[in-house]
Structure formats: structure tokens, C-alpha cells
Amino acid sequence: MMHKILLVLVGATFATLQFCGVPGSGRVDKVGDRPDSDLVTKPVDYACIDAVSTNCSVSFLSSDKTKANLTTSFLVFGGGGAPDYNEIALEKNLLYFQRTLAKLGYEPEQAAMFFANGNDGEATIRYIDEVDGTEKYKVPEIPHLRGAATPENLQAWLATDRQANAANRDLFFYFTGHGTLNRRNADNNAMMLWYEEAVSVQQFANLLDQLPADKTVTAMMAQCYSGSFANFIYKDGNPKKSLSSQNRCGFFATVKTQPSVGCTPAVDESDYRDYSSSFFAGLSGRDRTGKPVPSADYDRDGQVSYAEAHAFAKVDEYTTDLPISTSEAWLQLRSSRLLRYQIFRQPISKLLKTARPEQRYVVDELVKRFNFNPDYSYSKNVEDFAIDNASGGDPIDSAAEQAYLTRLQMELINISMEQRTRAARNPRRIADLDRIVSCEQSSWQP
Template identity: 35%
Template sequence: MNQVAIEGHIRYFQSLLPTTVARRVLFADGRRGTRSVQFLDGDRTRYRAPRLPRIDGATTRPGFDTLWRKFVHARPADPLLLYFAGHGSPDPGHDLDNNVFDLWGGGGLSVRDLAARMKELPDGTPVVLVMAQCFSGSFANLLFEGGRPDGELVERDVVGFFAATRDRPASGCTPEIDEADYTDFSSFFFAALSGVDRLGKRVDGADYDRNQLVGMNEAFAYALLHQATGDVPVATSDVFLRRFVNKPDHETMATPYSRVLSWSTPAERAALEGLSDALGLRGEHRLRDAYDREFGPGAGSWDVEDVASAHRLRFIRLAKSVVLARTLRLSGHRARIERFERLRAAEARNPLVEARAANQARRAVTRRRAAR
């Protein structure tokens, strides 16, 4: 089940990082000679050895623990970006708030497993997560102590972008070898964030606020709008709002569309308008219309491969987040509002640009020292 697309996702992401950025890559059993990559040769499934520029260990519990102990702990002040591009499964105990990232050879790394590792870091260490696996949305619970959805908010800045809600699979694990056909969430997300897609082509149009910087929030909106699959992605701010703002769906979906747009950020507005057009929604009651079509009487059976249904769910979830954010800001709960705005500001960063800037600063210091 280790499809060639997973290897391609890792190769693409590595190509986006400045060469001097410290990194570690865990892949399959950690060995270059093992035929661990599944691919299609005509109509036959075959296996070959990995062709990644680097592999530092196995995607096993010992491999992950070693990475954390010897690499992450050694850089306690460094921002940490964790990218997961494999498979995911629902929690074996049927707790969808504690789903797992599948590990090589069996077993998994659960939300609470990762929460325990992150707790070992200083509170000031920011963490960004990008997770492309099925059922990955439950990892947004890393916002909370112990990874539990009813826990207190963690102090650190944790932001995450996930390919699927906690109860849905995700696309992107294919043995097809033509990367032009890859339509997974992280490919769109990183293409928008970096400005270069996995085929090396320039990507424009994601700087929705026109400030000359594409933030992760804008890359997320770009993926919501452009990814033509059954994925329903999730951001940490979505989970924050649903935890702390209690507003029934029937009230939320009764909000006139023009008000939702007026409360939206430029990125949210672009995604809402694009999804609305794709779905053929019109008028002030389009939130309710989309909701009734998806959940009301006569709604079709649940089909994770139905792209139109996925687009409706993206539209409904995004509109709901906009309304809940507005409700929170009017609530007068100062501490909660400040924490939400801090989360939104962290989601608007671009870690790739920051890494390049840090790399340039280090080179400038080296040049100055040499000139002395």
C-alpha cells in the first residue's frame, strides 16, 4: 500500500525547502534497497526501490521516537513543520477524535501520541502540521491539551491543515506514475504556498489579499477552490470555532449570503464565490439551499467520491466558519477572541518564505564575517 504517489509527495515537498533547512525524512522501512514503492506498469502492479533524495529512517514507532529525541529535541527553539503524506485510519477503538497515521509494518501514531511528543517541547516552539492522510482532521485536536477535544487550549502556536474531516478518507494515494494526474490536497496547498506546482510550473492567483505574500490560510482556500476530488479539508481555526462557539446549524445557514461575504477575509470570499459558482448557487439563501441539498429530505446517500457533494460540504463548512468567527467577535469574550486572532495570524504565515528569509540572513552574516 506504499503507492508511488506518496513518494512523489515527499520528493515535491523536499524540493520546496531551501537546501540549508534542517530536515529529516522517514519513509517506509528506511532502506534504499527495499522494493517498497508500489507503482502501475500498464495494468500490472509492481514494486521498486525508493528514489528519494534522502531517507533518514523508517516510518515506524522507533523511527519516529528516534527522530523526535535526536533531531527535534536538539532544536527546541526552532519552528517545526511536520508533513505527513502516507495513509491514515480511524481509531481502532472507534474514537474519531484520536485517529492514527499508519506506520510501516503495522500500528499507528495517534493524535494523543503526537500530543504527548509535542508537550515535551518548550511552549514557545511553534508547530505547523500539514497532513494528507485519510481521517486526518482529528489531528486538529492538537490545539488542546492531550489532543483531547475537551482539553484546555495549549499555549504554543499550533496550526494545521488537513486533507479530510475526521470521518472521511482523502485522495492522493495512487500507484499511477504520471504526476500530472495527482490531485491531492497537499499538492494544491504547497503549490499555492510556494508558487510552483509539482511539475515546476508557476502558480498564481492565491495572493487573495494582494499583500505580495501567500499565507497558509490563502493556500488552504486555494485548495478548497481548485481541488476537484471528494476531499473535505479542515483547518485548525475551523475546529477552534466549533469548540468555542455554540450556534445551531439552522441559525447559521439562515444567514444571508451577502452578510457572510461582508464578514469574510479575501481568501474566504474567493473560495466561497468560486465554490458557489461551481455549484450553481444563487441568491441570499444559498447557505440554506446548499445545506438542504446535502442534508435535507431527499438528499442522496453519502458518497465520498461525489465531487459535487464534497464541494457543497466545503462551501457549507467555510460559510459556517465565517459566521462562527463573526459570532465569536461579537461575544465580548476577550481572552477567547484574542486567542482566535492569534491562531488566525499564525495560519496566515508562510513557513517556506520564512525559511528562505532565514537562509538569506545566515548567508549575509557569513559574508560579513568573511569580509572582516
């Protein structure tokens, strides 16, 4: 008999949310003024959780074929909160995810995919017609789509996964949509689901608690202010508490205080530049147009880990994004202005002595990008670069180039803070770091 458990989303009040990616200004107040108690207004349909009722248009349960082939469950949520910011790029991200699954040997239907309004037949996807240049709307066309991207479906799938996919040791969660900035507490930002229902970091962390404690959860989230979700590794999603008993890690398009890129109504995928595109290109070896990309197997162990795909994206993605992972957020939280000052004044080559292969790749590529001397410190290189610019050299004249410099700073901080953490020989901190890093170095490949 299936036990039916009612889950309630709880968390801080979002009275000061800034919403990213919405045309116009009225939408911000409409979303931001609603308290958490209003975020989920419709009850979960537990007849659909049982997946045996003829009244259900969606089955959350996996097929026997899926159970036989999977060690990882895949859960994907995407789309805007309403038609006016439900861009076609978000739909195409889900289609690219399915192609990535196929490239790595999985059947696309093995992923539980929920997008915007789901299968109700309404034209909600905004796009620019390539013929006449006008804005139009279309119906979602995603094979194997399970339903709408709503909090109810998120709760229901997680409740079902505990039983339907009990043998699967891992869960990979992918979100591609819009995010909100909580101005009162950027450690508890939110992802925006359909009907403009916000799910915060703390709510998401608590929802995952219903899964078995021995299940590993990896998240890849590509929305504005997504770095805040690095806090889902802690109990209640609170970075002031200890790590969750459940093993969790994640990768995020940008830091918690910055908007991200990639939500466009343009149809041509060859022009897309965003974290999702680069991450899955690194993971699968194929970009979203099907062209091969250089291997991201930096440690040469025969498979590409999540951490290596993340490293690939840091170099490949020519945007203003500042990608960050859970271990990197954990390390940067323990840095200080004084420590960063000291790090930037050490020779880059010295810092690289303790770097992992994927970290070395990022630093080497970004050092070459700016023609820096690795035997000099970051600060010395930047000073020399400024002198060259004053003498007629090539200036850093774009926000994307500035972002590459910031990514280099972040990578040097990550490497140095990990070395300092291990040198301090605090057993608990080292165990926490090892646990997060180990999760990030796993992959879809068994």
C-alpha cells in the same frame, strides 16, 4: 552533555480502528486488535540521537549550513505501513515537497525526511508499470532520506531537535500516508507508520510536548480521517482540555470521520488529485508538474500563508475531500444544528462582510461554480438549484461536486461562527481563536 530521555507513547486502546487505504479486509483486524502498549516495541537507539556513532546510518542533526539559513525546521514522514499499501504516489509526494522547498528558497536537504522502510534497500514501493500494466515494487529513491518512518525515528528526531535546532522558532510537520479511524473516539484517530505502528492524536500531542514551549508547530497532514489531528492543539490532544502551552496549528485533507484520496500506485503525476498537490501548489505557485498556478496571495501582502494555501486547495482540489484546519475545527465544534440552520438562511453576501480575504475567495469561487446568487441565502440557492434540475438543468451528479457544496457550507459556518465568537466578547475564547488563526496565517517565508 546530551541528556537522553526515554519517551513512551501513551493513549487510548485501539480496539476498534478502521484502516484506510489497505487492499483486502484482513489488514484491518491485524492493526486494530493491537493495544497501544504494543505500538512501539523497539527501543530508541540513543547512539543515533547523538549522531556521532559510526554505527548510525542516519544523522538527525542539522548541518551548519542549515542552522545558518533556517528559521523553520522541516520534518516529513510518509509512506504506508507495509509494502502492499506503500504506493508510489506517497514517494512522489515527498519529492514534490522537496521541489516546493527549492522553489521557496530552501535547500531540500534541510528537511528531515523519513519514508516507509527508509534506506535498507528493500523494494517496498508499490506501482503499476506503465509498459505492461502489471503491479511491481521498487526501492525508495528519495534524495537526502534520513531513514524509516517509524515511531522510534519520530521520537528520536523530536528529542534531537530541541538541541540541534534550538534557534529555529518554528517546526513544520508534513505527513503523507494512511490513517485509521478510531470508532470509539474519532477525536483520537491515528496515522500509520512503517511496520504498521499507529501513532494516535494524543500520542502525537504528547510527543510534541518535549519541544520548547515557545516553538510554534504547524502540521499539514494528508491521510484518511486526518481531521482528528486538529485536536493536537489541546493539552494531551484532548478537545475537552485547554490549548497546549505550545503554539500549534494545522491543516488536514479531510474531516475526522471521512476517508481521503491520493494514495495511488499510478506513476503519472499529472493525474494526481489530492490535498497535498493542491496545498503545495498554492503555497509555492507551481503545481507538481512544474506549471504555474494562480497566486494564492489573497490579502496581497506579498507572501502566501498556510491559510491561503489551504483556501487554494479547497477550490483547486476536485475530489471528495473536505479540507479542514485547526481554527475551523475549533469553530465548528462550537456550532449547533440550530445555529447552522440560521446561518444557511442568511444572505451569503451578508455573511461575507466579516470574512477574511482567503475565506471570501473560497466562498466567491464556489458560489460561481454553482451559479448561486450571493444575495440569496445558501438554503434559497440550493432550493432554486433543485428546481432548475427538475426542469432539465445540470444536476450535481458526482461525489466531488457534492463535496464542493459541503465545503461551501463549512466555509459559511466558519465565517459566521468566528463573527459570533468575537461578538460574544469572551476574552479567553477570543484569545484562543486569535492564537490559532495567527499561527495559521504564518508561512515558510521569513
